[in-house]
Amino acid sequence: MSSNKKYWKSVEELNENSSIVEALKQNEFVAEIPTDEFLGDKDTLEASSTTRRDFLKYVGFSTAAASLAACEGPVKKAIPYVVQPTEIIPGVANYYATTIADGFDFASVLVKTREGRPIKIENNTMAPSHGSANARVNASVLGLYDSLRVQGPKKDGASISWSNFNAETTKALNSVKASGQSIVLLTQTYASPSTNKLVAEFKEAYGNVNHVVYDAVSEFAAVQAFQKKYNKRGLADYDFSQAMTIVSVGADFLGDWQGGGFDAAYAKNRIPANGKMSRHIQFESNMSLSGANADKRVPATPNQQKLALAKLYSLVTGNNVSVKGLPANVEAAVKAAASQLKKAGSNGVVVTGIQDVNAQTTVLELNAYLASKAFKPEVVIKTKQGNANAVAQLISDMKAGQVGAIIMSGVNPLYTLANAADFAEGLKKTKLSIAFSMKEDETSSQAQYLAAAPHYLESWGDVEIKTGQYSLTQPAIRPLFDTKQFQDALLAWTGNSASYSDYIKSTWNESVLGGASYNKALHDGFFVNNSAKEEVAEEAPVDEDTETTQTAFSGAAQALAASAKSTGLELSLYTKTGMGDGQQANNPWLQEFPDPISRVSWDNYLTVSKADAEELGLKNRHVADGGLNGSYANVTVNGVTVKAPVLIQPGQAKGSVGLSFGYGRTAGLKEEMQTGVNAFALYHNFNSTQNVTVEAASGEHEFACVQLHNTLMGRGDIIKETTLEIFNTKDKAHWNAVPVVSLNHEETPVTSPDVDLWDEFDRSVGHHFNLSIDLNACTGCGSCVIACHAENNVPVVGKEEVRKSRDMHWLRIDRYYSSDETFEGDNIKKDEFSGLFGDKGSLGGFGEMEEPSDNPQVAFQAVMCQHCNHAPCETVCPVAATSHSRQGQNHMAYNRCVGTRYCANNCPYKVRRFNWFLYNENDEFDYHMNDDLGRMVLNPDVVVRSRGVMEKCSMCIQMTQKTILDAKRDGRVIKDGEFQTACSAACSSGAMVFGDINDKESKVAKTLEDNRMYHLLEHVGTKPNVQYQTKVRNTTEA
């Protein structure tokens, strides 16, 4: 059958006279292929002496030579010590207790060293407080091996020796002293008894010395309020394990609020026991970790928060405070919170993060009124001593040329000051400037002398984190470079020939230990002195206006209410879990760490509520390659404009925007790490709340976001959730039902062997590992993610690859928003779908469910390989590279894997990660695994994977095997708690419990029998060895 139809490939073909059509018929390519471009021009080709035959000869020869060489194994050298240190046995790890005190993070930790190299940070579980390492502290070990560290002291950019440095600076300091100008020490908060003593000695030696303590992210208002009320400089301590009702007004106390470290105590009361758990009410503008964990979260702009706090004060104490302009929903929430607090009495506690003296005073008053058991003003947190007024005074003094010398340590004011330009101007007028720094950062590169400082793992130090709770820092490795710490320089300047370690020892023996053993304190890493004498405030209270002092206590709430003035959008500056104040910006682990809330890595961004975004014309969209794109916005505060990408954040209070600190650094960083924008530029007067104008800007930003699907879509078998009321009153089948399938028209639970495709393997002999994850205790802090990175040599892949969903995290923490007000609402909505169309149609309904609600509930779920007993990945591997062990671990033999990726396709949990590239010793991925220094952090017990193989969580088999081997060698039975994985060991909130379920007395065997226990996607029938504990929310309104 013939047809006269004419088919055409382009419109051009219809034009009969077109020359291009004719040309295309003859040639596939119209233009001549530009061979010259890659062959070079003809003349040089002909002039070349290499003939075609020669070329082929060379190719043949080199191929043959290469294959011959490949057959012969390389000669490997082994070089033993000349004199082996007695404490080092090659292949056996040593642990040392030390303390990180970098001015932002303070924690007592254990350092794991192998052959003298620190390779991992672990929790010091013996320490009474701050014994848990957050994500940044876990990652800090990589900072030791930063290839961009300053390797020796410098003067005006040129290297000098330490002896010259000492001679020159001592001379210069003496001339400043003679001239009568002041010498300023601008330092981070050290909270160190020895450093304080040393500074006092320095003051004595040089006379006109001013010690200014500067925190990049300030808690100055809270410090002032506390000092006014209790006449002690510091912050009140809170023990959330004593609180059953927690009301937080803008305080992200699970994040970095007042130095952080409160999450472990908080988590204790979050696990329902005897039908009780704490209730947590959060008023906040940005969605924070605390808000995500709250039972009730009320979005409120910073101004509304002030009003809410004043109202709360008035309702609880009965003192009448007139509060105007509080939205009805917030007011109702405040009323409910107030009645709950009153009912709780001393079991209640109120905290606030509003940087306002009145707000902080009000909270102190409230807690004192409640006689809150969780509120411990007698224990003072000393890690935030920064004095904003003194810093402001310093800058004006410097500009006036009154400062003769400035010595900086642990600070980077040219990056962290809003008025950095003023500081830079002042710095130029200062005769002598010395900066102690590990990096050639914004400030140290501008100082005359750059004193190369050691990493904390190479340093000595001490710190009094809280009253009477002392910690010691000891080096875990000899200094890698020619570095010297600030305190050693102070000793040299004061003519003291002792080393700082000896100095600490004598200080401790004199004034800290009270006769206790120094060696024991050094071994433990901490010392608690309960009889510590009460210290009087170091400095007189700063009275900037007498009015406030008069109204201080009873009138603080009134003043607070009066000070709240709403004008347009309000910006809340915050610190991200991964980056903090930006000290560790050159740390690839932290850059790649996805933010727990936004799930965005390698960036900071302006968080905007959906309503405001629509109003301002700001958009987020998903593009075809699976990436997230966002508009840019110009954010202007007091004439300073920052152009930041926009992320629409569910739960962001309407009328507020948020931007995180720590990004936008450029000096002393690898190019890939220079991400985000600098929010410190907007941090005027150290106030984290700023009135701001936001307008859409041109361009579109590409985010590297690892989780694009924000909601659960009512899939209750991923995250099971219930309320405390239902949990207490109803049967397990109601709120944690095992899914059923039809077998012979009868509903059969999927756990029944009758509906199983697989034969059951007997795992009752030996060990059978299980990991339990309690969704109630998990705060989403992410320290497990970094601990996993460090333990398992997980590579960093970079922003571009993360955007393509090629991130390598073995452990991810999924975050889900509810599309309704609550997840329960989601489930009801989904259950009520009937038909495709219409009001209750599933087509439109699911579309709606994709969008998180304005104030969603949030749930975190850590997901790693589930180590299924009936693993779908194992059955599809053509080369049997992945197989099951009787100990419950799903094994992955990398050397056997050929990279078909069938397993990843067949995994219902999407936890398998493929090495698309060679991530070590590859210049394309210039992170820590690309230089000799950075590779020193690698764990020698875990192989570094190569290109083309699949990898995944091994349930830290190297750790379980080591535990077994140690027990075998000692000839003993393994006790519960000995088995650990990197994540469970890093989890300080107790959310992750690891152990052997064949040991019936073990914790994890008990959680397996718990009513709250469920398996992820149980209906698939994979029988995982990771258990989850149903999340219970305390929604009971008083």
Place this chain on the structure above:
Amino acid sequence: MRKVIHRKLSRNFLRLSLIVLLAFTSSLSAQEGDAAKGKSLFNANCAACHQLDKKMTGPALRHVETRLSEDEGLDRDWIHAWIRNSSGVIKSGDSYANKVYNEYGGAAMTAFPQLSDQDLNDILAYTAEEKKAAPAPAAGAAPVAAAGSSDGISNELILGALAILFILLAIGLYLVNKTLRRFAAAQNIELEPATSRTPLWKAFVQNQFLMIVVAIFFLLTSAYFAFGYLMQVGVDQGYQPVQPIHFSHKIHAGDNGIDCKYCHSSARVSKTSGIPSLNVCMNCHKSVYEYNGETSAEYSKEFYDGEIQKLYKAAGWSDADQKYTGESSPVKWVRIHNLPDFAYFNHSQHVTVAGVECQTCHGPVQEMEVVYQHAPLTMGWCINCHRDTDVDVKDNAYYEKIHAELSKKYGVETLTAAEMGGLECGKCHY
């Protein structure tokens, strides 16, 4: 073959010299002390600090008695007093005692009050012996070589004679044939021309069946050899590199019977057996400065002494001053046993827990002059052992429960490593 004979001969030689030596020494000791007894006493009590011919922590002691009496005029009683309580002699203000004390850096000699007069006389008799000449190894080696080679020559001779015989036979046949043909030609006898048959090779080529069979056979054979070749790629069994210092395991572990784990101590507790650091070598080699054992043409005493000097250089030990100079240069040993990174092996698991002898995997190291890789270190080799070896569960509380349960399950009394789960991929690959 050669080596065995050599060893026997040299052993005989040594035995002979020992007898001569004993006869000689016993005649001496008849008067004052027994030098043989003295030798053992010397080795037990004095050798940590003294040598006969070399200054160490203390002075060299050969002919000490003669030296003292001739140079200092001190008699045997003084020596006895000194040995029993040197500090007492120093305190008494004796001038020579103080001189020696100061010369050796104020290190007091350990007092030996337990030694009787006879013991001391024995020791002095031992020190009074003349220095023996080093045994000449060449004398023993030469006849051995001659004897060994005579065997080979006779074989060759027989073969040569046979070959000549065959050649003569062939020539004879040819000549006979030629002669017969000449006779035939002379007597005009017509010789039938040989009928031309298809040559064998042609017939072979034409037979297609045979060709196919041969081709298949050829392919299979080459596949077999190719497979064999490829399977040994990366298997370094027998790898025997030259080391920067010729360390003889034969002398240390074999002749001297030093326990493997004295030097490779971390094998007990760590995944690596550990190459001993040089301070471990120096524990002994501070006093062992020369080699006095068996030697051969290839490895002479001078050779071994040279190697000890290499150790001193690396460790920064000055033998003359008996102290460390501080200038050390770590030894770059060549690794012999190389497991790939993706295979996890733990020595302590095998050595301490399982009680496996080092020789099981490393072969007869105590006989190796130069160490080589004894085992293939392939996965099949590991697995086979895990399949065959019973786990030693005795007196190990860890195994009690698991052993009881597993032996019930499998109905066996002893369990192999494989039955314990020792074949699972993840036990070694992570």
